[in-house]
Amino acid sequence: MVLMIQGTASNVGKTTIATALCRYFAKKGIDVVPFKAQNISLNSIVSDDGGEMAIAQYIQAIACNKKPSYIMNPILLKPDITGSQLIVKGKPVEKIKNKKYMYSSKEELLNIAYECLKNLEKKHELVIVEGSGSAAEINIKDISNMAIAKKANASVILVADIDRGGAFAQIAGTMVLFNKKERKLVKGYIFNKFKGDKRLLLDFPEKFGKRFNIKFLGTIEYFNHNLFEEDITPFKEGKGDLKVDILKLPHISNTFDFEPLFLNTNARYVENIREDVDLIIIPGTKSTIHDLLWLKEKNNQIKKALSKGAFLFGICGGYQMLGKKLVEEEKEYEGLGYLNSYTYFIGKKTVRNVFAKENLFNTTVKGFEIHHGITKSFEKPFSKIYFNKKVIKDGTIKDNIFATYIHNIFHNNDFLEKFLNFLRIQRGYSKKDIVVKTLEEEIDRVTEIITSSLNMKEIEKIVYSSN
CATH class of the missing domain: 3.40.50.880 (Class I glutamine amidotransferase (GATase) domain)
Known part of the structure; x- marks a missing residue:
């Protein structure tokens, strides 16, 4: 079973939602693992099997109670001042110029990513796949989005950031830009980062979903968390006196x-x-x-x-x-x-x-x-x-x-x-001892907030009817 979380844009919350779903299904006793075909990030980590991988999939592996492996993120691009370092299956391959990568054939890398995904699917019950950026950019059909979804025949859930405004248009525009085969893979959508009273949405999200034959799966209200973000949040501030x-x-x-x-x-x-x-x-x-x-x-x-x-x-x-x-x-x-x-x-x-x-x-x-x-x-x-x-x-x-x-x-x-x-x-400062809060506790807290806002019965139906 392959469930994929794609976004209508960058920073809509794909990583956090995928992490919460990883923990949710792991707690239900499902043998679940994360996957992202290609990540672009300055922040990598050395996996348990000795290769470089993106931090997001590392945290998602922890949420799944699995040892992080570079197979969960087989392609990693690490930008620097001259271009990017290309990491394939945990190992540096070459230094590339951004234009060279953009216009060169990506078929070989897509096949490498898909082989890794197939291996995970064979060994585990469920793979939760995270997309990259905007899923419907017609000028750059990204390895991490519909290219991998079509190969895997994944069930796709779209995420839109409603705080930015135009969330209905984000979903509609994405569906219009998908081709017929891609649209069939989309099973539902989520509004994320809502500020205000969700009741103001009335029943329009459900009616809107029927237009594209997809389920509205819920609205997640905006909340602060301390799970890792791929990009530095300029105004991020921790709690404490030190x-x-x-x-x-x-x-x-x-x-x-x-x-x-x-x-x-x-x-x-x-x-x-x-x-x-x-x-x-x-x-x-x-x-x-x-x-x-x-x-x-x-x-x-x-x-x-x-x-x-x-x-x-x-x-x-x-x-x-x-x-x-x-x-x-x-x-x-x-x-x-x-x-x-x-x-x-x-x-x-x-x-x-x-x-x-x-x-x-x-x-x-x-x-x-x-x-x-x-x-x-x-x-x-x-x-x-x-x-x-x-x-x-x-x-x-x-x-x-x-x-x-x-x-x-x-x-x-x-x-x-x-x-x-x-x-x-x-x-x-006062001599009261600090007992540190842990990443595991924050994953649990975030999971509870997100999953309590979503129609998890419908998401489970999507998962169990996939593939």
């Missing part, structure tokens, strides 16, 4: 690292640091040298915050920029100079899952590395990484400054609780 400023680098990447901070602190993405900030984070980046120049303009703000007792944490590219020098193709660049470390951009890209013992609280942590460059540090290491029977020193601890190559460090609950409570004491 003030955490995550510097919004021009080429910021791997922002999934910070989702637990939005669940447990007053975290924000910022371009200018708050004067009373408690923790500054320099995140990963797709262009370390380019973002270093931007970051140097903020250095006086960092120095001022440190002089007031704030803490500083660099992750991956952020770690590299905190050092004295960065060397790329025989060119030397002065780092921020906070750490006695040197980074050399040589060798292959490092992509691996890691287990480590961090040296702040002596907890065991797990995460992943995904970076270019090798860093030599002459400071106390942040952690010891255990990999292939080797012990590798990672990162730095120096006074109020911490740095590491380990992504997902804040997803380790034991470490996060100790770290946040340590910051509270150091920064003079």
Whole structure:
């Protein structure tokens, strides 16, 4: 069985709704897995089977109680300043220019994606497939939308963002632009992000659905959540009293690292640091040298915050920029100079899952590395990484400054609780211990909100009558 969630536009809520449906059917005892043929995202993660995949499908796998696999997202495009890196079945294949990819034949990649989907369908009862962007763009028939839906004979549910206005027109226009075969695959539609009284819609959604022989499946009211978004939400703000400023680098990447901070602190993405900030984070980046120049303009703000007792944490590219020098193709660049470390951009890209013992609280942590460059540090290491029977020193601890190559460090609950409570004491907050809120709890909360707004009996009928 294959159920597909397509959208009338980007950012209509496909990812969140697909995640909620994954958790809903998993809780009903269905053997369910997620899938997205192609994703375009700066934010990738190393899957349990050692390849790169998009964060959205990683979270959806967790919602399904499954180990995340790059097979769930076989094609990944990671944009940078010159084009995109093409990742196929978890491995970097080539660096491509955007125009070259747009106009080249995608048949081979579509076939690769479909083979992965077929394998998932053979091994599991239900595959919930997420579409990409607008499903009806006639100038770019995307691999992730009707191209894969037709091959899989998937049952499709359309999602429209009613907050933008023109939601009926979004659905109507999409159905008109679909060809006859594509329209037959569409079984129902959903309005998402409604603000106001749903009763004002009266029975028009049901009547409208009859025009296209599709079911109206419900209206989801707008609500705030802290599940990961593919794009940074500029005004996203976490709950809590600890003030955490995550510097919004021009080429910021791997922002999934910070989702637990939005669940447990007053975290924000910022371009200018708050004067009373408690923790500054320099995140990963797709262009370390380019973002270093931007970051140097903020250095006086960092120095001022440190002089007031704030803490500083660099992750991956952020770690590299905190050092004295960065060397790329025989060119030397002065780092921020906070750490006695040197980074050399040589060798292959490092992509691996890691287990480590961090040296702040002596907890065991797990995460992943995904970076270019090798860093030599002459400071106390942040952690010891255990990999292939080797012990590798990672990162730095120096006074109020911490740095590491380990992504997902804040997803380790034991470490996060100790770290946040340590910051509270150091920064003079009340000594009441923080018990961290988890991603699993947020998935459950979001699932309850979404599924209670939808006609789940009708959605179950669509699922069980598919294929």
